[in-house]
Amino acid sequence: MIKFVDVHLAYSASTPALRGIDLHIQKQDFVFLVGSTGGGKSSLLRCVYREIVPQSGKVFVFKKDLTKMPLREIPFLRRRIGVIFQDFLLLPQKTVYGNVSYALEVRGAPMKVLRQRVPEVLEWVGLSRKLKSYPDELSGGEQQRVCIARALVNKPDILLADEPTGNLDPETSIGIVEILQRVNVRGTTLIVATHDENIVNQFRTRTVRLEHGKITSDRHEGGY
Amino acid sequence: MVTSFSGIRFFFKEFAENLRRNPFVGLTHGLQVIISLMVLGFFIMLMVFIGAFLFSLRNMVEVYAFLQTDLPAERYVEIDKMLRDMPNVKELQYISREDALKKFSESYHISVEDILEYNPLPPTYILRPIDVTKIESLASQLEDIDGMWQVRYGRKEVTSLMKVLVGVQIVFALTMILLLSATFSSINNIIRMSVYSRRREIRIMQLVGATNWFIRWPFIIEGAFFGVIGALAAVLIIYLIGEAVYSLLATLQIFLPTLVDVKVMFGLLALGMVVAGLLIGVVSSLTASNRFLSTEMRRIEEMRNLEVV
Structure with a gap:
């Protein structure tokens, strides 16, 4: 459903955000993206809903290469992707x-x-x-x-959550991730970017760690 | 582009909600359009009056053709026919020697015939040209006629009038461009403010899959609304001020010469201003929203072109 092939991304010439990312996420997967702030988690999500385009490599979503997607098709891609933000954006x-x-x-x-x-x-x-x-x-x-x-x-077929519990207390955070898990059980592919160790350890699902723009681990059994 | 009923309902709902939420921006926008279009309207009225006055002066330009006094009768008939067949002549008036003498005597209260014992005044034609710019060639054509004694017209005055007319036309065109640009730019700025104040909504719209046209429409409606309402208000103000000025002049027993049909002119002005308001509103909204939306695209393109170290 989502495939990154040797993706390199930088916001300026000297500050790379993603370096050689290769990642494959299947339909109905529930994936945690973890790592320290600035590791590249949000950048990876932004590539999926085509808010940014990497300088090299390929990003495939619904079998379409987003790096070659014309601007007029972006709204229709986004209609199939839900996005949740830390600051809610209400x-x-x-x-x-x-x-x-x-x-x-x-x-x-x-x-x-x-x-x-x-x-x-x-x-x-x-x-x-x-x-x-x-x-x-x-x-x-x-x-x-x-x-x-x-x-x-x-x-949506895909739900992306960028630090959805960043502004919440631990108890509420668990409640939010429980809702997200129910969404996933209903068939939606779910990617949650977080640095909340508790929820990652509690939900034990595939966990991809990003540090300095590189994937340093991809564990299917989960855990921070 | 969206044409569904629910889409149209959404555009108008968003527009009304934005107006209710930001009444101050709406008021500023409305006033800006009214002031800009009012200045434009007054300027057009003024220029039309000045133009009409100058054109009326143009119509007063006359050429005097004096014939020799000792021509045979058939030559006078031939000359009369030649003058009546000339292409650039709008009006032709013949003054016989007797009429000329009579007029002279009436004007100066003296009898020339009593003093000189003969009538020295020549038969005269007064010609009004169709195209004043070709008056010189008309005069030289007249001078070439056998039997013509003298041709006179205000050469200096006509040249000056033509220069003034050309100057007025240039000033009119430049000021119109300036005023239209100022109107466009002020409406554009207000719409840009409106777009900027709603950037959060625009971002949400983009994230949930709204097309750029869907995002643009509420702004286009806003621009068109303020353009038309502002134009109508400006027309009303110009009408009221015009009426007041006319009444005041009538009270003071000052009557302006009827140069143009004021009702027709005002009707055309009102129509022109509403159309201008609508067009300026729509185009400036499109420009402002496009500029905002293209910033995002530019950012993506700039990123894509970065050389990664």
Whole structure:
């Protein structure tokens, strides 16, 4: 489903972010990307949803080479990929319902679909009672669940989470990863970039370690 | 491009929400458009009046052709036919020797015939040219006619008038370009502010798979809305000020010469300003949103071209 072949990426001539990455992620995999800050975790995720393009190597997603993908095709790629951020990236002026429905509306989805799918996904993440609340009325964990709901409402094939528990306490973090795990069980390929040792050790799934832009380990049995 | 009903509903909803959320930006935007288009409108009105006045002066340009007094009668008939057949002549007026004498006597209150015992005034033709710029060739054509005594026209005045007319046209064109650019740039700046203030939304839209056209549409609607509303408000203000000025002049017993049909001119101006407002609004929104969206593409391209050490 996702394949990196000898990928080299740098943000400036002297600061490489990814160095010779070879990685293959299968459909329905649940992968943790771990490593210290600046190791290249976020860069790798950004390559998957084609926010950046590596200077050399190939990135294949859904069997398509993203390094050669024309700009007009990018929106259609992203409709199949959900992204979750550490800082949630919610719209403060919109309600929980508005934030989630926004992801469908910008694709021109009909009202009928919105009315059916948004409450469904909010119930799934446990926020059905907060439909009319605004982001600043929610806790960090709840805001992250809105973010997850927004990423899931389009029924993506791949879900990418960039430090989804970075701003949360350990207990809430476990709750968030449990939701993500349920998403994975339903058939979505899941990649979680994190440096949260606890959750990696608790969920014991494939773990790829990135240090200074290189993969230093890829353990299928998991653990930090 | 999206044409579905839900897409259109989304564009208008986003536009209305943005207006409600940022009333100050909306107000500034509206005022900016009103002021810019109002200045433009007043300038056009002023230039139309000045232009009409100068063109009316142009229409007053006349050529006096004096014939010799001792020609045989049939020659006068031939000359009359020649003058009436000339191509660059709009109006032709004949003043006989008797009429000329009568006019002279009336003007100067003296009887030339009593003093000189004969009528010295020649038969005269007054010609109004169709194209004032070709007045010199008309004059030389007249001078070449056998039996012509003298041809006179305000050579100096006509040359000066032509220079002024050309100058006015150049100034008008340059000022129009300047004012249109200023209007475009001020609307463009406001839209850029609006795009920038919504960069977070744009990023989310991009991440969830909105196409660039979908992102652009709310801004285009915003630009078109402010362009048209601003133009209508500017037209209304110009109308009210114009009415007030006319009433004031009427009160002061000052009546302007009817150079142009004011109602027709104002109608055309109103229509032109609304179309200009709409076009400027749409084009500036497109430019501003494109600039923002292309920054992202440029960044990716720049990265792609980096030489990795």
